[in-house]
Amino acid sequence: MPLVSVVIPVFNGAPFVAKAVASVRAQTVKDVEILVVDDGSTDGTQEVLRRLERTDGIAWFQRDHGGPARxxxxxxxxAKxxxxxLLDCDDIWLPDKLEAQLVVLRARPRVGVVHTDYEVVYEDGTVEExxxxxxxxxxxxxxxxxxxTALPSTLLIRKSVLDKVGALDPELYGSEDSDLTIRLYxxxxFECVDRVLVRKLQRGHGYRERAFDVSTHRQKxxxxxxxxxxxxxxIRPLTREQRTALDRExxxxxxxxxxxxxxxxxxxEARRCYTNAVRKAPFRFRAYSRLLRTFV
Known part of the structure; x- marks a missing residue:
């Protein structure tokens, strides 16, 4: 049985997924299986995955388009x-990412999730953040x-803990990561390795190049x-800090x-929404300026 199962969802990620897989194979921890789930890609991703199956021993599955959570x-x-x-198809790991996390998990049985610092980079390698x-x-x-801030590609989770909290919610399209993080917490x-061990690519692609129109995606x-x-x-009771944060959201x-x-x-409808924003966060200038704009 593998020690670590790496799950990589991919949608129209043909130019990137091989680099993600290579960063897993370059890990100092070798007892790893790689599971790639193709979410109905239309850009030739399947050909790349067939090649990676031969060269890197990945297992991959093809599904109709249903989103990253599914x-x-x-x-x-x-996973075994x-x-x-978890690793997004356009992100990469530094070579000792898994090793650093496993040191924590083996030393502290009560810790169920270890994540890491990360950096956001452009395609030319320039660090944005x-x-x-x-x-x-x-x-x-x-x-x-x-x-x-548990970026999905930084997470290493005990399978027993993940079984306890349940799967990602596919109905939370775009909020499923936050929902999982809060349920895990x-x-x-939680524990965090205070080193950058993940590089996240900043560009519009993949799940942001939807198979449907922009309005449908935004409403979803x-x-x-x-x-x-x-x-x-x-959630009850809510602390004052939680109430403030939730109102801001x-x-x-x-x-x-x-x-x-x-x-x-x-x-x-825009006025109604901006009025609600003012009620939830009355000290935010942006809501007032946008509300005024609808009258101008």
Whole structure:
């Protein structure tokens, strides 16, 4: 049985997935299986995966397009390892990523999730941002997950813990990562390796090049975000910090909804959304300026 199962979802990632696989094979930990789930790609990804099956020993599956959460779930269901690692097809790991995480997990049995710092890079290798994951300033993460910005490609999770919290929710299109992080945080201890061990590619591609029109995608993401925030509303009791963070996220949601309504020419709906944003976060200037814009 492999020690680590690496699950890689891919949608139209033909130019990138080989680099992701190579970064797994370059790990100092070799007892690894690689499971790639193709989510209905239309760019020749399948040919790349056939080649990687021969050269790198990956196992891969093909599914109709259903989004990254469903693809990750399919890979996790097929996984045989004691630990599960997630890796997006356009991200890469540094060679000692798994080794550094396994040291923590073996030393501390109560820890169920280990993640790492990461950097966001452009295609030419220029670093856009270095993220110190343990010290996140993002309000929702800080309030509900102890300040841990757990980028999916940084995660190494005990399979037993993942079985306990359940699969990613495919209905949370675009919010499934945050939902999983919060559920994991409520079920187990987190630890972070304070070194950059993952490089995340910053560009528009993959799941952002949808197989459907932009309006449909945007509405799907907004509906998903609303379901996610309503789910957080069910947590009782909410601390003051959590209430503030959740209200801020609601304001962000209403700002997005208002912007979408403006683009469609529906100014009355945009005003309603911006008014709701003001109610949720009355000290944010952006909501007032956008509300005023709908009257001008």
């Amino acid at each position: 693809s990750r779930n399919d890979g996790i269901q097929a 390892g004691e630990f599960i690692a 270095r993220v110190r994951a343990r010290h996140s300033r993002e309000p929702l993460v800080r309030a509900f997950a102890g300040g841990h 409520r079920a187990t201890e 993401v907004l509906n998903s975000r609303e379901r996610f925030l309503l789910r957080l509303e069910q 609601w304001a962000n949601y209403y700002l997005l909804c208002g912007g979408f309504a403006e683009q469609l020419g529906n100014l009355s």
